[in-house]
Amino acid sequence: MxxxxxxxxxxxxxxxxxxxxxxxxxxxxxxxxxxxxxxxATSEAVGAxxxxxxxxxxxxxxxxxxxxxxSNFDHMQKAVDFIAGEDIDSQEELRDCxxxxxxxxxxxxxxxxxxxxxxxxxxxTYTGGSRxxxxxDAALNSRxxxxxxxYGSSKQLCLAIPTPDLVIMGxxxxxxxxxxxxxxxxxxxxxxxxxxxxxxxxxxxxxxLSGTRLGPVIQDDNLFESLKGVIPDDVWEDNYRxxxxxxxxSLALELEGAEESLxxxxxxxxxxxxxxxxxxxxxxxxxxxxxxRSLKTTRIQIIFTLVTVxxxxxxxLYQLGAISRAKLEEEKETSRSFRDMANTDSMTGVRNKHxxxxxxxxxxxxxxxxELRNLAVVVGDINGLKHVNDTLGHAAGDQLIRDACTLxxxxxxxxxxxxxxxxxxxVLLEGTGYDSMLETIRALNRKVEDNIKEDAVVVSIGYASLxxxxxxxxxxxxxxxxxxxxxxxxxxxxxxxxx
Amino acid sequence: MRIISKKAGxxxxxxxxxxxxxxxxxxxxxxxxxxxxxxxxxxxxxxxxSDKGVAARSSESVDSAVDFEHELDEYEPHKDHYNFYFTYxxxxxxxxxxxxxxxxxxxxxxxxxxxxxxxxxAPEGASAEDQTERLLAAAQKDYDxxxxxxxxxxxxxxxxxxxxxxxxxxMTFSSSDASEDxxxxxxxxxxxxxxxxxxxxxxxxxxxxxxxxxxxxxxxVGAPCHEDRARGAKDTIAQYADMEIVAVEYxxxxxxxxxxxxxxxxxxxxxxxxxxxxxxxxPVGAARAITEKESDAVIVGMDHDEEALKYLHDGxxxxxxxxxxxxxxxxxIQVAVKIADGNVPGALFPEKTDEITTVxxxxxxxxxxxxxxxxxx
Numbered sequence: 001m002x003x004x005x006x007x008x009x010x011x012x013x014x015x016x017x018x019x020x021x022x023x024x025x026x027x028x029x030x031x032x033x034x035x036x037x038x039x040x041a042t043s044e045a046v047g048a049x050x051x052x053x054x055x056x057x058x059x060x061x062x063x064x065x066x067x068x069x070x071s072n073f074d075h076m077q078k079a080v081d082f083i084a085g086e087d088i089d090s091q092e093e094l095r096d097c098x099x100x101x102x103x104x105x106x107x108x109x110x111x112x113x114x115x116x117x118x119x120x121x122x123x124x125t126y127t128g129g130s131r132x133x134x135x136x137d138a139a140l141n142s143r144x145x146x147x148x149x150x151y152g153s154s155k156q157l158c159l160a161i162p163t164p165d166l167v168i169m170g171x172x173x174x175x176x177x178x179x180x181x182x183x184x185x186x187x188x189x190x191x192x193x194x195x196x197x198x199x200x201x202x203x204x205x206x207x208x209l210s211g212t213r214l215g216p217v218i219q220d221d222n223l224f225e226s227l228k229g230v231i232p233d234d235v236w237e238d239n240y241r242x243x244x245x246x247x248x249x250s251l252a253l254e255l256e257g258a259e260e261s262l263x264x265x266x267x268x269x270x271x272x273x274x275x276x277x278x279x280x281x282x283x284x285x286x287x288x289x290x291x292x293r294s295l296k297t298t299r300i301q302i303i304f305t306l307v308t309v310x311x312x313x314x315x316x317l318y319q320l321g322a323i324s325r326a327k328l329e330e331e332k333e334t335s336r337s338f339r340d341m342a343n344t345d346s347m348t349g350v351r352n353k354h355x356x357x358x359x360x361x362x363x364x365x366x367x368x369x370x371e372l373r374n375l376a377v378v379v380g381d382i383n384g385l386k387h388v389n390d391t392l393g394h395a396a397g398d399q400l401i402r403d404a405c406t407l408x409x410x411x412x413x414x415x416x417x418x419x420x421x422x423x424x425x426x427v428l429l430e431g432t433g434y435d436s437m438l439e440t441i442r443a444l445n446r447k448v449e450d451n452i453k454e455d456a457v458v459v460s461i462g463y464a465s466l467x468x469x470x471x472x473x474x475x476x477x478x479x480x481x482x483x484x485x486x487x488x489x490x491x492x493x494x495x496x497x498x499x
Numbered sequence: 500m501r502i503i504s505k506k507a508g509x510x511x512x513x514x515x516x517x518x519x520x521x522x523x524x525x526x527x528x529x530x531x532x533x534x535x536x537x538x539x540x541x542x543x544x545x546x547x548x549s550d551k552g553v554a555a556r557s558s559e560s561v562d563s564a565v566d567f568e569h570e571l572d573e574y575e576p577h578k579d580h581y582n583f584y585f586t587y588x589x590x591x592x593x594x595x596x597x598x599x600x601x602x603x604x605x606x607x608x609x610x611x612x613x614x615x616x617x618x619x620x621a622p623e624g625a626s627a628e629d630q631t632e633r634l635l636a637a638a639q640k641d642y643d644x645x646x647x648x649x650x651x652x653x654x655x656x657x658x659x660x661x662x663x664x665x666x667x668x669x670m671t672f673s674s675s676d677a678s679e680d681x682x683x684x685x686x687x688x689x690x691x692x693x694x695x696x697x698x699x700x701x702x703x704x705x706x707x708x709x710x711x712x713x714x715x716x717x718x719x720v721g722a723p724c725h726e727d728r729a730r731g732a733k734d735t736i737a738q739y740a741d742m743e744i745v746a747v748e749y750x751x752x753x754x755x756x757x758x759x760x761x762x763x764x765x766x767x768x769x770x771x772x773x774x775x776x777x778x779x780x781x782p783v784g785a786a787r788a789i790t791e792k793e794s795d796a797v798i799v800g801m802d803h804d805e806e807a808l809k810y811l812h813d814g815x816x817x818x819x820x821x822x823x824x825x826x827x828x829x830x831x832i833q834v835a836v837k838i839a840d841g842n843v844p845g846a847l848f849p850e851k852t853d854e855i856t857t858v859x860x861x862x863x864x865x866x867x868x869x870x871x872x873x874x875x876x
Contacts, residue, residue: 095616118620123609123615124601124602124605124616124617124618124619125618125619126598126618126619126620126621127590127619127620129590130590130591130592131592131595149872150595150804150870151565151592151824151825214625
């Protein structure tokens, strides 16, 4: 029963430990596997994402410019309608009106052109036939988009609309046009980019219109001049043709081990191409950042779970241990109680016959091995117990037994007292008790003799010491028992009851 | 807001560096073939005006073929609004470049709170009669100053004197001044047209090893700048016994006419060795014809026409004299304001404000194209 309890406790502990290790191992393995899978998926996704991301970005920016152009065309038409409704009688009034509109629209140039190709702006009136290419056609029938880059001026987008019904100061006006600085368009486009990508506007020949840098290879130079020798000739020619035909496309560059993706889309009606370039490592970094954030969260969750499991396991183990210890103590106590009950005389509280038998076994082994040299056995028997039982009842007899036991214990303080029969006691003496045995017995005997006169408890004592010839305790006991009977006779002679 | 980008400034500085190094590399030995030592592979020239504040002669380093970086001087205008009238020879990109310089000055005055309005007008074809009509009409209006790029000095100079006598403030500008005895108040522009003709022709002669047949294309009849350059060309060729002028034609500032004239000259002179072009339209028309006829004739010419610069880049044109039109326009407005306030040439401005001309060659064409027109097609 005791052995079975110990195995159960160990099993619980082992199960808890092994279980925790398995849980932790599984979690760590799962985390590592997930990390590796994520890294592989990231690498595979970058290529696809680069192109998709850039195409979307280039397309969005191209649409922004298209919207800007359409918006300006709308504003121009409204402005022309407004001017047509004004009663303008002089050049000064016309200039004031043009100035107000230019200011309202926030443009570099807002101008009207009369039928003689004279251009009217807020501050100047000039013959513009050679300056504005869209005026080379005598008739202007539709909206026109051109790029202006004249004699070192900043590159500008010129938008013109016909004004067939506009008459001011008796003159017919053929066109209205505005010019938008391309740098302002670039600033508009750069607003939400935060420097993550490079972008630039190009003419059909690859000339940089925006003045923006397209990465370390191309910078702000002509796109195709920069790409010569950087990409294969056939790729170069394909992309050059795409520009000429106002088509979209993409290409990949590699410089000093860094891969870059470039996408371009045409901007409808302008002859421009919007090109966006990004280093693949930027996308990789972004995806990696997202992955790492996700993994970090997973790791935190795993660590939190592990810690929680560990804490719970520790608490559980502690509680199990406490319960086990309590149960063990309880069992030990019970065992001790049972053992005490088995070895204790219930009436007197001293060791009983069973205890004596166990002690006898041990002592016999010691005698057999020769390790026990000083041992004495005292045998005591109560005089007159039967008489008391018969005359005064068993309760008085029991009291006599307890009194006798008290008397014996009082004198043999350094000995082990056993009640081995109804009126029979044995005291085993070793050490101090052995050394003082004769004095103790003499004192007890004097007491007993006094008790005879006082009609108190009388105990007959016999004793014997271990002799070298003794083989077992019984040999010593018998000599002491013999002596006790002799003493009983002496006491009878003194007036004590014998039975 | 300035119209010229920083990039243009950088390019200008780069170009200047190229020009300086090229110039250093190309200076011929003194006394070799010509007394004129100013002809270099790349050079800038001006008239050597005696007035203070005028740009230095070509012996000094060339700062830039085109100076886009200008700031108004410390002069404080008397009024907050000026209204000018400018008229020039003909509608042509050359004067559009002048207009850009004018607009930059106008913007800078506006930043100082001074509004400048002006008309900048020209006929489709150069005409002294048309210019006379425009001037007389302008004189009837209340312009602060009238500026003229003289179409024909013999016709226009008396008209200007008449306007001055009537109290109108008149100045001349761009490439052609009035006659020496004209009463116009001041001139801003090229004062060294004769020397430009000399320098271009000298470059041609050297290229031809000082022998061969040469044609001269001139612009408008009577236009001082064109006539002066043609004179410089003739005088230079006259110095070399083995060189011969086989034709002198006027294209009236028309590219198409220059083309037709060149075809005719080539037809008459299949062994033509070179052409001196005295205006902006001459070299374009000549280059078209030379290309078409696959002639080996060497072309030297004036100005910065985009098509001409491309021909220069491709080696069809040998060299071009580029005038700083931008600075001409800018300085014209600045001088006009001072004249409007009643000032006369002296400490505030010279009687002739000179602007540089830079001769550029094939190796400089790409940079000049980028500088003036951007890299767009």
